[in-house]
Amino acid sequence: MNKEGRPENNGYIGIRDIAKLAGVSTATVSRVINNPEMTSEKVRKKVQKVIEEYNYIPNQPVKKIFSKTSNTIAVFIYDMENPFFISLIKELNQICLEHNYMLLICDTGSSPELEKKYLYFCLANRCAGIILTEGVDSDIFEACKIHIPIAFLDRKTHGKFSSVRSNNRQMMQPIVDYLYNLGHRKIAFVGCKTPMDSVISRQNGYIETMTGKGLPIIQEYIYDKNPQLTLQAGSQALNYFLSLPAAPTAIICCNDIIALGALNAAYSLGLKIPADMSIVGFDNVISNLHQPQITTVQQNLREISLELFELVVNPPEDPVSKIIEASFIEGATCSRIETAQK
Numbered sequence: 001m002n003k004e005g006r007p008e009n010n011g012y013i014g015i016r017d018i019a020k021l022a023g024v025s026t027a028t029v030s031r032v033i034n035n036p037e038m039t040s041e042k043v044r045k046k047v048q049k050v051i052e053e054y055n056y057i058p059n060q061p062v063k064k065i066f067s068k069t070s071n072t073i074a075v076f077i078y079d080m081e082n083p084f085f086i087s088l089i090k091e092l093n094q095i096c097l098e099h100n101y102m103l104l105i106c107d108t109g110s111s112p113e114l115e116k117k118y119l120y121f122c123l124a125n126r127c128a129g130i131i132l133t134e135g136v137d138s139d140i141f142e143a144c145k146i147h148i149p150i151a152f153l154d155r156k157t158h159g160k161f162s163s164v165r166s167n168n169r170q171m172m173q174p175i176v177d178y179l180y181n182l183g184h185r186k187i188a189f190v191g192c193k194t195p196m197d198s199v200i201s202r203q204n205g206y207i208e209t210m211t212g213k214g215l216p217i218i219q220e221y222i223y224d225k226n227p228q229l230t231l232q233a234g235s236q237a238l239n240y241f242l243s244l245p246a247a248p249t250a251i252i253c254c255n256d257i258i259a260l261g262a263l264n265a266a267y268s269l270g271l272k273i274p275a276d277m278s279i280v281g282f283d284n285v286i287s288n289l290h291q292p293q294i295t296t297v298q299q300n301l302r303e304i305s306l307e308l309f310e311l312v313v314n315p316p317e318d319p320v321s322k323i324i325e326a327s328f329i330e331g332a333t334c335s336r337i338e339t340a341q342k
Contacts, residue, residue: 013054013055013056015029015030017054018047018050018051018054018056021050021054022046022047022049022050023046024043024046024047028043028047029047032044032047032048032051033051070125070126070127070128071100071101071102071128072101072102072103072104072125072127072128073092073096073101073102073103073104073127073128073129073130073131073309073312073313074103074104074105074106074118074122074127074129074130074131075088075089075092075103075104075105075106075130075131075133076106076108076115076118076130076131076132076133076135077089077105077106077107077108077133078108078109078110078133078134078135079109079110079228079229080107082229082255082257083256083257083283083285083286083289084255084256084283084285084299085133086285087285087301088133088153088301088304088305089103089105091301091302091304091305092131092305092308092309095305095306095309096309099309099313101128101309101313104122104127106118106121106122108135110135110194115135119141122148123148127148128148128149128312128313129148129149129150129151129311129312129313129315130148130149130150130151130312131150131151131152131153131308131309131312132150132151132152132153132155133153133154133155134153134154134155134196134197134198135155141160141161149311149312149313149315150162150312151163151164151307151308151311151312151315152164153165153304153308154166154168154196154197154198155197156197157319157321159319160319161319162311162315162316162319162320162321162322163319163320163321163322164304164307164308164311164321164322164324165197165198165201165321165322165323165324166198166297166299166300166304166323166324166325166326167323167324167325167326168198168201168202168205168326169201169202169204169205169208170205171202171205171282171297171326171328172202172205172206172208172209172252173205173209174328175206175209175252175280175297175328176206176209176210176213176252177209178280178295178328178330178334179250179252179278179280179334180213180215182250182278182334182335182336182337183336183337183338184249184250184278184337185215185249186218186221186246186247186248186249186250187206187210187215187221187248187249187250187251187252188221188222188223188241188248188250188251188252189202189203189206189221189222189223189251189252189253189254190223190224190226190233190234190237190251190252190253190254190258190262191203191222191223191224191254192224192226192227192228192229192233192254193224193225193226193227194227194228196229198254199229199254199255202254202282203222203224203254206252220244221241221248223236223237223240223241225240226258229254229255229257229258230257230258230261231257231258231260231261231264232261233258233261234253234257234258234259234260234261234262234263234264234265235261235262235264235265236261237251237253237258237261237262238251238261238262238265238266238277239265242269249277249278249337250277250278250279250280250334251277251278251279251280252280252282253279253280253281253282254282255281255282255283256281256282256283256284256285256286256294256296257286258281259279259280259281259282259294259296259333260281260286260289260290260294262279263279263290263294263333266279273333274332274333274334274335275335278295278333278334278335278337279294279295279333279334280294280295280296280333280334281294281295281296281297282296282297283296283297283298283299284296284297284298284299284329292331292332292333293329293331293332293333294331294333295329295330295331295332295333295334296329296331297326297327297328297329298326298327298328298329299324299326300324300325300326300327303324304324307322307324
């Protein structure tokens, strides 16, 4: 406060200053900020006028001490280099801002140790909820007595937590149908050595759909030697398939990054896509990085994010599993083949 009893324009103004300027008690100011319905309209307007004039911002850390939860929602991300998770973060952040929440991004790198550290941080800071994306299948969340709502995305919950996922398994049918109708019979799949729930679901869907069409499941056509979903893995997968005595004519990749790696490798080898090889991705998150557009699957990230947010903000009494419909996107990386090539 200056000599005239008013705060300096460039200084911090506290709740006592607000009370003095408004001619009320600090308790009244606190009620106006935290429980405005408990004060009269006249008092609210008087206090609010001072708050707006001096741009007063409540001290959140102090408020949090006296609150059971904060307005922070944490999201655990296992792969910050994957455009899918960057798109997810953007959607979640927008939804949080719309509802006066803040999003805390925890880069876990699929490490149980990091997940445990972040979990304890969230507990200590009274986070309003935690969203767990795909990652290692550990029991730290089941083992701890957690009082924070948790929602899983593409991750096994063992029936103890609510979850959200796309219809990963079912989406293999329109992909295989599409390739089959283009004349492809030698259809391969690129998965992952790390047991990721979404990848396993897509691989199982591939096997089921191929079997349903009477096509043999050739083990050499399933590549899952890569530990991570990277560009390099896609390149390695393509080189592996080309080394087979009878290479596949089409490759279904478990995500777009794998597909992009396969496409890059094909171009470096002088192959023409889709004339020499048809390639399909999953996620539709790199259409702005590659032309022509990759044939892929569009996950409904807005709906997924809304469901995750709702599950942690208004958790159900019993765990629920939400399945969000995805869409097949016909790009320009697949083509029809002649009967002789089948």
